[in-house]
Amino acid sequence: QLQASGGGLVQAGGSLRLTCAASGRISRYAVAWFRRGPGMDRQFVAAINRSGGKIYGGDSMKERFTISRDSAANTMYLQMNSLRPEDTAVYYCAAGPSVISSNVANPDAYANWGQGTQVTVSS
Numbered sequence: 182q183l184q185a186s187g188g189g190l191v192q193a194g195g196s197l198r199l200t201c202a203a204s205g206r207i208s209r210y211a212v213a214w215f216r217r218g219p220g221m222d223r224q225f226v227a228a229i230n231r232s233g234g235k236i237y238g239g240d241s242m243k244e245r246f247t248i249s250r251d252s253a254a255n256t257m258y259l260q261m262n263s264l265r266p267e268d269t270a271v272y273y274c275a276a277g278p279s280v281i282s283s284n285v286a287n288p289d290a291y292a293n294w295g296q297g298t299q300v301t302v303s304s
Contacts, residue, residue, distance in 0.1 A: 185274045188298030191264055195302070199259040201274030201295050208252035211280035214259045215288055216270035216300075225286035226272070227259065236285050264302045271297040 187199040199214070213228035225238040227248035237243035247260040257274060275291035284290040 183274050183276060183293055183295035185272065185295035185298040188272060188300045190301045190303065193265055193302055193304050195264050196260070196262045197264065197300060199261070199272055199274070199298060199300075201257045201259075203255040203257075203276060203293075205255065207255050207257075207276045207293075210276040210278050210293075211285060211291075212248075212250055212257045212274065212276045213280075213285060213291060214248060214257075214272055214274055216268075216272045217297075218267070218270040221270070223273075223288055224270070225288070228280075228285040229257070230280065230282050230285050232282075234282070238286065261300070264300075266302045266304045269300060269302050271299050273297045 182204045183201050185201045211230045214226040215223050216226050217223045227237045245263045250257040274295040276293045277291040280290045
């Protein structure tokens with residue numbers, strides 16, 4: 182099981198750090214963050230593949246967000262800086278043992294999901 186936390190209300194330009202704690206070992210899993218904004222489809226944010234490579238869902242996210250993991254603690258993080266109102270969404274963490282590099286951005290590739298944490302950015 183995955184447990185996401187760290188969301189909240191922040192002003193534009195602010196920062197938040199999301200945490201996702203796993204109840205089991207995920208050191209060999211690919212891990213990722215997705216988000217779903219109001220009235221929007223689920224969107225890929227960032228991932229760490231099984232080789233440790235980091236992938237982001239676009240230049241804007243790459244410039245402002247940082248995904249990381251602590252394998253020993255079975256925990257993953259998403260540091261979000263320079264937040265914008267359009268970043269408002271429910272953020273979900275995901276992990277999967279069978280994710281390959283070509284489908285890290287595909288939510289269907291992930292077997293395990295957290296419950297989501299709300300991030301609201303005010304203008």
